[in-house]
Structure formats: structure tokens, C-alpha cells
Amino acid sequence: MNDINSFLSRLNSTINFSTILPEIILIVGLITIVITDLVNKGKNAIFLYKIFLVSTLVSMGILFYQLISVIAFEDLYTNNIFNNLFRFFILICSFISVLLSVDYVLCSKISLAEFPLFKISAGLGGMILSCATDLITIYVSLEFLALSSCFLSGYTKRDIRSNEASMKFLLMSGASSSSLLYGFSLLYGFSDGQVQLDNIIDKILFSQYLPTICISAAFILAGTAFKLSLFPFHQWTPDVYEGSPTPVVAFFSVTSKVAALSLFTRLFRLIFPYLSNEWHIVVELLAISSMILGNLIAVTQRSFKRMLAYSSISQIGYVMIGILAADLENGYASMLTYTFIYIFMNLGTFARITLFSLRTGTDNIRDYAGLYMKDPVLTFSLVLCLLSLGGIPPLSGFFGKLYLFWHGWKAGLYISVTVALVTSVISIYYYLKIIKLMLTKTTNPVDTLKTYEKQKSLVSSVISTKLKSSVEMAMILCALASTLSGLFMDPIIKITRNTFF
Amino acid sequence: MINNVPWLTTIVFFPILAGLMIPILSSDGNKIIRWYTLGICLLEFSLITYVFYCHFQIDSQSLQLLETFSWIDSIHFRWALGIDGLSMGLILLTGFVTTLATLGAWPITPNTRLFYFLMLVMYSGQIGVFVSRDILLFFLMWELELIPVYLLLSLWGGKKRLYSATKFVLYTAGGSIFLLLAALTMSFSGSDVPSFDIQDSIDKSYPVSLEILIYIGFLVAYAVKLPIIPFHTWLPDTHGEAHYSICMLLAGVLLKMGGYGLIRINLELLTHAHFFLGSGLMLFGAIQIAYASFISMSQHNLKKRIAYSSISHMGFVTIGIGSLTDSGIDGAMLQMISHGLIGAALFFLAGTCYDRTRTYLLDQLGGVATTLPKLFTMFSIFSLASLALLGMSGFVSELLVFIGVSTTEQYSFPFKIVITLVGAIGTVSTSIYLLSMLRRMFYGYRLVNQSNSYLIDLGPRELFILICLFLPILGIGSYPNLILPI
Numbered sequence: 013m014n015d016i017n018s019f020l021s022r023l024n025s026t027i028n029f030s031t032i033l034p035e036i037i038l039i040v041g042l043i044t045i046v047i048t049d050l051v052n053k054g055k056n057a058i059f060l061y062k063i064f065l066v067s068t069l070v071s072m073g074i075l076f077y078q079l080i081s082v083i084a085f086e087d088l089y090t091n092n093i094f095n096n097l098f099r100f101f102i103l104i105c106s107f108i109s110v111l112l113s114v115d116y117v118l119c120s121k122i123s124l125a126e127f128p129l130f131k132i133s134a135g136l137g138g139m140i141l142s143c144a145t146d147l148i149t150i151y152v153s154l155e156f157l158a159l160s161s162c163f164l165s166g167y168t169k170r171d172i173r174s175n176e177a178s179m180k181f182l183l184m185s186g187a188s189s190s191s192l193l194y195g196f197s198l199l200y201g202f203s204d205g206q207v208q209l210d211n212i213i214d215k216i217l218f219s220q221y222l223p224t225i226c227i228s229a230a231f232i233l234a235g236t237a238f239k240l241s242l243f244p245f246h247q248w249t250p251d252v253y254e255g256s257p258t259p260v261v262a263f264f265s266v267t268s269k270v271a272a273l274s275l276f277t278r279l280f281r282l283i284f285p286y287l288s289n290e291w292h293i294v295v296e297l298l299a300i301s302s303m304i305l306g307n308l309i310a311v312t313q314r315s316f317k318r319m320l321a322y323s324s325i326s327q328i329g330y331v332m333i334g335i336l337a338a339d340l341e342n343g344y345a346s347m348l349t350y351t352f353i354y355i356f357m358n359l360g361t362f363a364r365i366t367l368f369s370l371r372t373g374t375d376n377i378r379d380y381a382g383l384y385m386k387d388p389v390l391t392f393s394l395v396l397c398l399l400s401l402g403g404i405p406p407l408s409g410f411f412g413k414l415y416l417f418w419h420g421w422k423a424g425l426y427i428s429v430t431v432a433l434v435t436s437v438i439s440i441y442y443y444l445k446i447i448k449l450m451l452t453k454t455t456n457p458v459d460t461l462k463t464y465e466k467q468k469s470l471v472s473s474v475i476s477t478k479l480k481s482s483v484e485m486a487m488i489l490c491a492l493a494s495t496l497s498g499l500f501m502d503p504i505i506k507i508t509r510n511t512f513f
Numbered sequence: 514m515i516n517n518v519p520w521l522t523t524i525v526f527f528p529i530l531a532g533l534m535i536p537i538l539s540s541d542g543n544k545i546i547r548w549y550t551l552g553i554c555l556l557e558f559s560l561i562t563y564v565f566y567c568h569f570q571i572d573s574q575s576l577q578l579l580e581t582f583s584w585i586d587s588i589h590f591r592w593a594l595g596i597d598g599l600s601m602g603l604i605l606l607t608g609f610v611t612t613l614a615t616l617g618a619w620p621i622t623p624n625t626r627l628f629y630f631l632m633l634v635m636y637s638g639q640i641g642v643f644v645s646r647d648i649l650l651f652f653l654m655w656e657l658e659l660i661p662v663y664l665l666l667s668l669w670g671g672k673k674r675l676y677s678a679t680k681f682v683l684y685t686a687g688g689s690i691f692l693l694l695a696a697l698t699m700s701f702s703g704s705d706v707p708s709f710d711i712q713d714s715i716d717k718s719y720p721v722s723l724e725i726l727i728y729i730g731f732l733v734a735y736a737v738k739l740p741i742i743p744f745h746t747w748l749p750d751t752h753g754e755a756h757y758s759i760c761m762l763l764a765g766v767l768l769k770m771g772g773y774g775l776i777r778i779n780l781e782l783l784t785h786a787h788f789f790l791g792s793g794l795m796l797f798g799a800i801q802i803a804y805a806s807f808i809s810m811s812q813h814n815l816k817k818r819i820a821y822s823s824i825s826h827m828g829f830v831t832i833g834i835g836s837l838t839d840s841g842i843d844g845a846m847l848q849m850i851s852h853g854l855i856g857a858a859l860f861f862l863a864g865t866c867y868d869r870t871r872t873y874l875l876d877q878l879g880g881v882a883t884t885l886p887k888l889f890t891m892f893s894i895f896s897l898a899s900l901a902l903l904g905m906s907g908f909v910s911e912l913l914v915f916i917g918v919s920t921t922e923q924y925s926f927p928f929k930i931v932i933t934l935v936g937a938i939g940t941v942s943t944s945i946y947l948l949s950m951l952r953r954m955f956y957g958y959r960l961v962n963q964s965n966s967y968l969i970d971l972g973p974r975e976l977f978i979l980i981c982l983f984l985p986i987l988g989i990g991s992y993p994n995l996i997l998p999i
Binding site for chain 1: 653
């Protein structure tokens with residue numbers, strides 16, 4: 013008893029519990045899910061989802077409270093606003109993506125219990141990655157995120173494409189993690205065995221091994237750019253996105269990108285500030301090529317998920333402009349605002365695709381033809397989300413892009429902003445292609461939509477309240493956020509301003 | 514001077530908010546939606562006229578009814594609205610034409626709810642363009658037009674509608690990029706505090722080369738919209754394929770947005786660059802008049818013919834703006850208003866003709882004058898108005914533009930002669946193609962194998978629309994002083 017007391021008191025003094033309380037709640041949720049599943053022996057699976065949702069909500073609430081109090085008291089602990097915001101984003105991602113995966117998992121009759129398990133673990137990995145400040149934690153949480161995502165992408169075991177996707181993901185994430193690790197090892201060596209990021213900076217600041225530090229920067233860039241799917245490290249994205257089950261893709265496309273964004277920003281901002289000219293140029297090049305490549309190839313895609321993969325590559329290109337344009341008074345406000353909006357736009361689109369593929373079983377864009385006749389609600393919400401992705405006013409995508417380009421122009425990134433605008437116009441083209449397909453009434457004889465029926469959700473009686481299913485709830489939430497958050501962007505910007513470090 | 518009641522915001526928001534209520538209305542028949550939308554449009558138009566009569570002083574030079582709300586502070590993007598004479602005329606035009614277009618869209622049956630909703634969104638957006646005082650707000654409203662027009666075009670258009678809709682969107686969006694870039698450059702240079710307000714920007718002065726760059730940036734965006742050759746190629750496709758009420762909106766109002774932008778931003782804010790490039794504008798305008806009218810002569814498709822005539826008439830606007838004289842600019846403004854009315858009327862007529870005869874090709878439309886006397890009369894009247902017959906508004910505006918060209922002191926004499934000559938050629942060929950169009954349509958022998966049981970003459974609704982459009986044209990033509998003091 014005495015030992016436990018002293019242990020707890022020592023623990024308490026070294027770790028500030030309240031700051032990692034959200035993660036602890038998630039871990040508790042995780043353990044509960046495992047235990048419940050073992051106890052129930054596979055029955056009453058919806059209860060697991062309820063646990064997941066509840067734990068996510070609780071940790072979100074606590075994080076929110078912490079955010080408010082931090083803003084109020086200007087606490088400058090390691091969990092500053094930047095980290096907290098990213099953790100909040102990842103929690104939102106997990107929450108919404110679970111909402112839209114419930115129906116899918118039930119319908120495809122895959123094993124139910126491990127799904128929330130992996131989702132929580134991936135979310136945990138992301139959250140810890142967002143606030144990690146030493147090399148080992150970064151690596152461990154990155155691997156945590158990567159491995160859980162790997163399992164998630166191969167979840168539908170009987171689908172060949174899913175197996176292929178998870179294999180590709182595993183191999184490529186392994187390769188990139190090892191390159192990241194090599195970069196870290198160089199840093200570790202140069203800083204005389206320091207692991208904490210702050211200490212590393214102190215040690216290597218006046219080091220004479222500048223070229224080798226550049227090499228380490230290059231390796232770290234390769235490792236993180238994989239996660240972000242920047243060009244030329246984007247090759248895994250289309251195949252993995254097309255093969256994995258749709259809710260998993262939704263989760264990937266936001267969570268791992270958001271977590272990788274925070275990692276990227278922190279690493280490059282903290283460790284290599286004096287190399288900032290060099291890596292600015294490199295990142296600018298990568299961003300421009302991602303934008304161009306992503307948008308151009310997306311024009312020719314026939315599969316919806318693949319097209320969204322390429323479009324997400326280009327969206328990350330835009331966000332990179334935000335990273336490059338950070339300055340003293342505004343911090344990373346543009347990047348954070350656009351990330352926030354991007355989460356909702358992307359998840360909204362994926363929610364609708366999930367619903368559609370549940371009802372018709374196809375992913376081909378051609379099969380969306382004439383959707384307006386059969387299901388106007390789905391059509392309109394998909395139209396809203398796609399238009400928001402394209403940057404049409406008055407939706408929030410427009411405002412996010414406007415803010416991003418305003419910052420970029422102010423910081424002098426003329427070429428990037430011009431390329432971004434031109435590729436935005438190209439992206440409008442392929443989003444409009446889909447919208448046009450949905451709204452015009454051309455139905456050919458071999459039409460998938462003939463067998464379209466509005467299935468009543470299998471879990472409607474348990475999870476949802478007034479709406480038909482949780483997917484629709486997620487859909488409507490995302491649609492609202494996509495349209496309205498642009499108009500009320502000002503408070504969001506004010507929150508994200510104070511994030512320069 | 515800020516009013517107690519935010520009139521302008523009301524005018525901008527009212528249609529779109531009313532449009533959001535459309536899904537609630539029952540869709541038992543299309544009648545309810547039509548009457549509802551018509552009512553909203555009329556209400557909006559009466560609001561506009563009320564604001565005009567009661568709150569607007571015609572003689573004052575400065576902006577009135579200013580409203581400023583701070584919207585997104587961090588990028589200094591403010592909801593700033595204000596109008597002056599130029600905007601007021603165009604707002605009245607918008608209200609008028611959109612109301613009539615809604616009335617003209619009566620026979621549309623599929624998807625009426627979406628159609629009228631999009632019409633109301635367009636209404637808001639168009640008014641928003643003309644009242645905004647903040648360049649980013651201007652850009653927002655400008656871009657707002659894209660998707661409704663795309664949807665309206667692709668759902669209710671002609672045979673090649675999807676192609677022309679995509680062309681429209683990509684062209685206009687591509688042009689608008691330059692608008693944004695130029696706006697951003699303008700706001701960041703020349704002062705420490707970035708601001709997008711048009712009022713502030715007037716006081717700034719820029720180094721000349723930068724100003725020319727900014728001017729060209731804005732010019733590209735307006736050139737796509739106005740249109741100025743060679744950026745006009747979207748127009749024949751779009752106007753040729755759209756349903757005629759959309760064409761009324763497009764030709765009547767959307768083209769004027771480009772002209773408005775030219776006057777408002779390039780003329781008022783970037784005067785030095787305007788001096789340099791004004792001659793280029795005049796040249797392009799003159800070429801445009803002649804070129805477009807020549808193309809129009811060879812068109813077999815009725816609507817494309819009228820579309821090219823629109824391009825040709827907008828050339829006058831360009832010349833007027835480039836002429837750097839007061840009368841030239843007055844002429845340009847008047848031409849915008851008059852062409853808005855005439856173009857809308859012509860497209861409406863073409864559309865109703867199509868409704869009856871189901872063909873746009875002039876070869877197949879022979880000799881319908883005897884069966885459709887009213888259509889014939891109205892068509893003739895509006896064609897004569899279009900070619901600037903004495904007594905109609907087109908005459909006054911073209912006269913003013915030519916006076917402006919000839920009295921400007923900035924340019925050399927031979928240059929002015931060339932411009933006037935080319936413009937005159939264009940005017941003459943305008944009359945050639947219009948009259949030939951009339952001849953082929955109405956006179957001559959009727960083709961025997963045409964089924965003539967569908968050739969019902971103009972109904973009362975259509976007559977009403979046309980007379981509504983005709984009266985201002987006649988009025989302005991006879992008494993231009995109605996509009997000019999603005």
C-alpha cells in the first residue's frame with residue numbers, strides 16, 4: 013500500500029495527469045472494449061460502439077475544457093494551443109469516422125469487435141504524436157498509428173484489394189519509418205545523446221556538421237512526407253485508398269494526415285529553423301508538384317475513392333502553403349483553419365460514399381448517374397461537400413482557401429499561390445463532373461440505381477436518436493460544418509492564431 | 514452616412530433567404546412555386562425601387578447607403594456595401610430583368626423548385642456584385658454566380674449543354690483567378706495595413722509598372738465576363754444552349770458585371786494604368802464590334818446570332834470606357850443598361866419562337882410572319898432597337914460613345930478616325946445581319962412541309978414581358994435625361 017502510494021505520488025509529480033487525461037480516457041475505453049468483447053463473446057456488439065463513442069466524447073469534452081482554460085490562462089506548458097488543437101482535431105476525426113463505419117461493418121459481416129479497437133488505438137497514436145516532444149515518443153506513436161492503420165486497411169479479409177492495400181501500406185510505411193529513424197539517429201548522434209527536441213536544438217545549433225544535418229533533414233522529410241502523401245511519396249495513396257473499406261479510408265484520409273501535419277510542423281520548425289530557407293524551397297517544390305499532380309490525375313479517375321485519394325494529395329499541397337506562410341503574428345492559423353475545414357469536407361464526402369456503396373455496392377463514378385432522382389438528400393449533401401472541396405463560395409472551402417492564399421500572398425509565395433489557384437480551377441472541373449453526373453437524368457439500361465432502395469439501417473433502433481442512422485447523422489453534421497463554418501470563420505481564426513513557436 | 518435600416522443588406526439577402534424556403538413549399542403543382550418566386554421577385558424589385566426613390570439622392574457624387582460590418586477581421590474582409598449612380602442603374606436593371614426572366618420561365622416543367630431556387634440565388638449574387646465595396650466581397654459574389662449558372666445551364670439547356678456549361682465554368686473561374694491575384698496584390702502593396710476596401714484603395718498610389726500588372730490582372734477577369742475578344746468564345750456556346758430565361762439573365766445582367774468591374778475598379782482605382790492601356794481597350798472594342806457582327810452574319814442558328822450581336826454591342830462599352838472622356842463613360846453605362854434590356858428581349862423572343870417551331874435554324878424558319886403576327890412585330894421592334902434606330906436607347910448610347918471617342922484629347926487624330934471608322938462598319942453590319950435575320954425568319958415563302966398546327970401566336974404573358982422591356986427602351990431613347998444624371 014505504501015509502495016503504491018509513494019509510486020502514485022512520484023508518478024503524479026513527474027507526469028501532470030490532467031494534461032494527458034484525454035488519452036487516459038481513451039486507453040480506458042480501449043481496455044473496456046476488449047474486456048467487454050471477451051465477456052460477451054461476440055454478442056451485443058453495438059454496445060462496444062457505444063463505449064467507443066462515449067469515451068471519445070468524454071475525452072473531447074475534457075480536451076475542450078482544457079483548451080478553454082489554456083486560452084484563458086495562457087499556460088505555456090508543452091501542451092500549448094498548437095498541440096491541443098491537433099488533438100482535438102484527431103478526436104473529431106475519430107468520432108465522426110466511427111459514426112459512419114457502424115453500418116458498414118454490420119453490413120459486411122466482418123468481425124465487429126476489433127474495429128473500434130483499432131480505431132481507438134490509431135486515434136491514440138495520432139493524439140500522442142500531436143504532442144510528442146522527444147524522438148522516441150514520436151517514433152513510437154508514429155508506428156502505433158501506422159500499424160493500427162495497417163490492420164484497419166486490411167480489415168475486410170476476404171477482399172483481395174483490401175489485402176493488397178494493407179500489404180502496400182505496411183511495406184511503404186515500414187520503409188518510410190526507417191528513413192525517419194535514420195534521420196533521427198543522425199540528430200541523436202549530433203546532439204550528444206539528447207532525445208528531447210528542445211535539447212537537441214541547443215546542442216546542434218552551433219554544430220559544424222552542417223551538411224550532415226541537411227542529410228538528416230532530408231531523411232526526416234522523406235519519412236514525414238510519406239504520411240502526408242506529398243509528391244513524390246504519394247504512390248501508396250491511390251491504391252491503399254481504393255482497396256481499403258470506405259470508412260477506414262475516411263479515417264485515414266483525415267487522421268493520419270492531421271497527425272503527420274503536426275509532426276512535420278513541429279520537427280521542421282523546432283529543429284531546423286536556421287535551415288529554413290532550404291527546406292522552404294524544397295517544401296514549396298513538393299507542394300507545387302503535389303497540387304499539380306493530384307489535380308491533373310484526379311481528372312481521369314473512374315473510381316470515386318481513387319479520385320478522392322488524388323484530391324486529398326492536392327489538398328495537402330494547399331495546406332503546405334499554409335505551413336510555409338507562417339509568421340509571427342498569425343502563427344499557423346491558415347493551416348489549422350484549413351485543416352479544420354478539410355476534415356469536415358472530406359469526412360462528409362466519405363460519409364456519403366459509404367452510404368451509397370452500402371446501398372449499391374459499387375464505387376464507380378459512372379454509377380452515380382441520375383442520383384438526384386432517387387435520393388435528393390444524399391445528392392444535395394454530396395454536392396455541398398464536393399463544392400466545398402472545390403472552393404466555391406459561399407461554402408467553407410472557399411473561405412479556407414481564401415485565408416490560405418491571403419497568407420501565402422502576404423508571405424511572398426507568389427508562385428505557389430498562383431499554381432494553387434490554377435489547380436483549384438482544374439479541381440472544380442472534376443468535382444463538377446460528378447455533380448453533373450448526379451443531377452442530370454441520364455439513366456442507361458444497365459443502371460445500378462435501378463436496384464437502389466433505401467435500406468433501413470440495421471442499427472437504427474439502438475444508436476441514432478431521431479434520424480435514420482448514424483451515417484446520416486454524420487453526414488448532416490459534416491454538411492452543416494462544411495457550409496456554415498466558412499461564414500463564421502472569424503472565431504476559428506482567432507483561436508488558431510496564437511500558435512507560433 | 515449609415516442608415517438605420519440596412520437597406521442594402523436586405524436587398525442582397527432577401528432573395529436567397531426566401532429561396533431557402535422553397536423546399537418547404539409543397540410540390541403539388543408547379544404553380545405555387547412559380548407564384549411564390551414571382552412574388553418574391555416583385556417584392557424585391559419594389560424594395561429596390563423604393564430605396565431608389567426615397568433614399569437615393571440623384572445629384573450627389575459620393576457613395577450612399579454605406580454599410581460596413583466587420584466580418585472576418587483577420588484578413589480585413591468586411592461586409593461593406595454602398596451604391597452610387599452607376600450601381601443604382603445596374604441594380605434597377607438587375608431587378609427588372611430577373612423579375613421578367615422569372616416570369617418568362619413559366620413553361621419550365623422539370624425540377625421547378627431547383628430552378629427557381631437557383632434563380633433567386635442568382636438574383637442575390639448579381640445584386641451583391643453591384644453593391645459591394647470590398648474587393649474580396651466583390652470576388653465572392655463574382656464567384657457565386659458560377660455554380661447556379663452551371664446548374665441552370667446543364668439541367669435545362671439545349672443539346673450541347675453539358676459541354677457549354679463546363680466551358681463556361683472553367684473559363685470564368687480561370688479568369689477570376691486573376692481577379693483574386695490582382696486584388697491581393699493591390700491590397701498588400703502601397704500601404705502598411707492591408708485593406709480591401711475600395712474607398713481606401715482610391716487613395717493609394719502605386720508604382721506604375723505594378724499598377725499596369727494589377728490592371729492587366731483585373732482586365733483578364735473582366736475580359737472573360739464582358740466579353741472582350743479574344744476571351745469571348747464561351748459566350749456563343751453558353752447563350753446558344755441555355756434556356757431563354759437563363760439567357761435573359763446572362764445577357765442582361767452577367768455581362769454587365771464585367772463592365773461594372775471595369776469602370777469601378779480599373780477606372781477609379783488604377784487611373785495611371787488606365788491612361789496607358791485605354792487605347793488598347795478602344796482598339797479591341799472597335800475590332801470586337803466589327804468582328805462579332807461579321808460572324809453574326811454567317812450564323813445559321815438564331816440564338817448564336819443574337820449571342821454574337823451581344824458581343825458586338827458590348828464592344829461599345831469597351832470603347833466608351835477606353836475613351837477617357839465623360840461622355841464616353843456615360844455612353845458605356847447607358848449602353849450597358851440599354852443592351853441589358855434589348856438583349857434580354859431578343860433572347861426571350863428567340864426562345865418563344867423556339868417553343869413554337871422547335872427549331873433554331875434560320876433555314877427552317879421561313880415565312881412565319883403571317884401565322885405569328887405579334888411575334889413578328891415584337892421581333893422587328895426589338896431588332897430595330899438593337900441596331901440603334903433613332904428614338905430607341907441604343908441610338909443614344911452609341912452616339913454618346915462615338916462623341917466620346919471623337920472628343921477625347923488623349924489620342925491622336927488618325928487613331929480616333931480609325932476607331933470611329935471600324936465602329937461605324939460594325940454598326941452598319943449590325944443592321945445587315947439583323948435585317949437579314951428578320952427577312953429569313955418572317956418574310957418569304959413558308960416551307961410547305963412544316964407542321965403548322967403548333968404555331969400559336971404570342972400569349973398574353975409573353976406580350977406583357979416584351980412590352981415591359983420595350984417601354985424603358987423607348988423611354989430612354991426619347992428622353993435620355995431619365996438615366997443620364999446618375
